[in-house]
Amino acid sequence: MVLEMKDAACGYGKHAILEHVSIQVESGELVCLLGPNGVGKTTMFKSMLGFLDLLGGQVLLNGQDRVNIPRKEFSRKIGYVPQSHEPPFPFSVMDVVVMGRTAHLKGFAAPSREDYLLSYEMLDRLGVNYLKDAVYTNISGGERQMVLIARALTQQPELLVMDEPTANLDYGNQIRVLSAIRQLSDSGLGVLMTSHNPDHAFLCCTRAVLITKDKRVVSGPVDEIVTEEALRAAYGVDVKITQALSDQGVPVKSCVPMLA
């Protein structure tokens, strides 16, 4: 499974915010999209998923143009994990997760017993099955993020697109969510996520895509893309990259910002 953006122009109305964007994500890859605020990360995401019409270029799923793929079929391949927000009604966690089955339901059907069982299985897989009786509007931000990931998994997609999965989470929850994402990727799922923290790319990603301030899109292996110079060019701040050893002796890089 390959999701690909080819020479795309993304933007609202007629105004293009990003042009000539070409990136791709494959099954099993974990790609981190980095870039400063307002550079067009969200716009690119929306164009990729079809919330916005492309102003040029193409989005291809396994070589097939997205505009020719019905909404429902696309949703069976690509799951989207939005930033969590408060829904207007106090849905139960299970009701939220089972919404992931929508793309698999026929016509006017509602989720069946099997759909609910699958939803429970996904909560279980993410280690949050204790939430099954909770109300979605009453749980913590980290738990909501897990529920939304479970909902996307219930879609049974082959690729996941995640909009800042660690936004508004405390330090511990950020790490928990990242571990969960890496486990999903290890099991064969492709993941494209945005982040504001370059450390996240080092921690769990195989590739990084960096959008610089002058709207150039560069992509490649994390070590080649996330460098001191590149971060200075992208964010306009000085950063030193250091290294630590994990308990298994694997080196893990990390950024240390230099305050002005």
Next chain:
Amino acid sequence: MDREYSAVQTAPDPVQPSAYLHDYREKRKRAVWVALGFLAVLIAVVCISFLLGRYPVTPDTVVRMLWYKLWGLSGDWTTVEETVVLNIRLPRILAAVAVGSALSVSGAAYQGIFKNPMVSPDILGASAGASVGAALALLLGWSTAMVQASAFVLGIGAVALAYTLSRSIGRGNNMVLLLVLCGMVVSTLFQAGVSIIKYLADPDSTLPEITYWLMGSISKVGYNDLAYFLIPYLIGVIPLLLLRWKLNVLSFGDEEAKALGVNTEQTRVICIVCATLLTAATVSISGTVGWVGLMIPHLVRFLVGPNYKAVLPLSLLGGAAFMLIVDNFCRCMLAYEIPLGILTSIIGGPFFVLILYQRKGEA
């Protein structure tokens, strides 16, 4: 399930879905019990409604009359009894059931489409448009049927105007918010229209008529009106009941709904058309009756949670029962008829506060 979960194959530990089966069954059972409870209340209220009123009719007369009439037979009851039961009470019971259920279902649907529990069925101007239509027809001295037709057409027209406006301004962005704003604008304009018509109306004859119509009543609804009402009612209710699962998904917003595989534009248009048909048809036979479309869905959510799979059918039953109870008060509480719209507000307001108390502020 149509295929194995291919991407995440290696479950680290064996999952025990059976742990959840028990919960699932319990929840289903609860929903069924609540539905049966609502149905029982509705049937009980319908039965009582036949007996309430100034002219006494015994229960066995009513049962015999309905049964015999169903098979085209005649019986030993008096003509007065037959008129009271078949020509006065029965059409009124049917009207209350239809109006209450239509308003509750359309209110619940609008709340999901507009992602807001405080939305009522007149959000897009259907009531205001229908009011202008009826007031204008009354001013011109048209027949009752024409008053209803005019109310229905202008009710739909107002919503169509709001929708067209929002489309031409929005071009795809923020459609939901724009639609609500345009609905408010159109409502305000049409309400001003009602005021102008009232100002022009003859204060001795037409003005009281218009005022009475605006307060809402189903005392004059006959079988003919009901027959015409049935068409928009069915066209409105059936698609909403069929699409009710998707209303859950829509309430999470456009982008999430799209990502989950819902054709949001199409689904929203269908739901708006259906809910509007229901509202306009209701207002055209009953006048403006507030509160029901806002309150009943809240009551239902309080009892069974916000899942539209249960909320929509239970709103239908609950709205019918509530409206019938209120209408019984309208015709029996005082020596003269109380307009329905006034009582739904008097009973509805405090009842709504009670629900809010029970939920401890979690509206």
